[in-house]
Amino acid sequence: MFVRQALQERRAVRNYLPKEVETEKIEALLDCAVLAPNDRLRQPWHFYVIRGEAKERFEAIAKQFLLERFPTKPHLVAESLAVLEKTPLFIVATADIIPGDEASSEDNEYAVCCAIHSMWLAAKELGLGMVWRTRGVGLVRDERLMTFLGSPENQKVVGTLFIGYPEADVPTTTRAEAASKTTWL
């Protein structure tokens, strides 16, 4: 697949078939992730693969989060939990934070964003669907996630990636023309 075609066809896939993602495919995604550009080759990423029994524990902390966040909306809690249960695989991507060096820490986050995008494109090529989540059950901004991962304090969660075999084709999204977002000086 050519790069421009891959970019055009990439979609956020949120519904998956009840089928596990093979270990070799997970490894292929991670191998693509670590090819991403990164400042001074710090390779400032770490990936936490969550499946099987760990997935059940992730879902338990997500449930706590949802019950606290939406105490008066039980159907929203149930719907969100159903989304988690129907997602075969989660991968949390973190960036290394360098104490006292805000600029490099930011660059590290940008590099992880590049790595996630690489995984998103590779997922499509591998027949998988993926969405990068930062809100809600992605738990990206919830302290419980760091505790669950057992990750060091100098790692910042950049995204929780929900991955599986797509249930159906996802409708195309549209974008404003590049010209409307561009100033030629």
Ligand SMILES: Cc1cc2nc3c(=O)[nH]c(=O)nc-3n(C[C@H](O)[C@H](O)[C@H](O)COP(=O)(O)O)c2cc1C
């Ligand atoms: C940084 C980032 C955070 C995102 N967070 C969420 C999220 O929390 N939940 C979600 O459903 N989609 C999330 N998305 C996916 C976007 O909603 C999706 O890319 C957008 O709707 C455009 O659809 P497309 O990717 O299929 O073109 C996120 C995407 C990015 C880049």
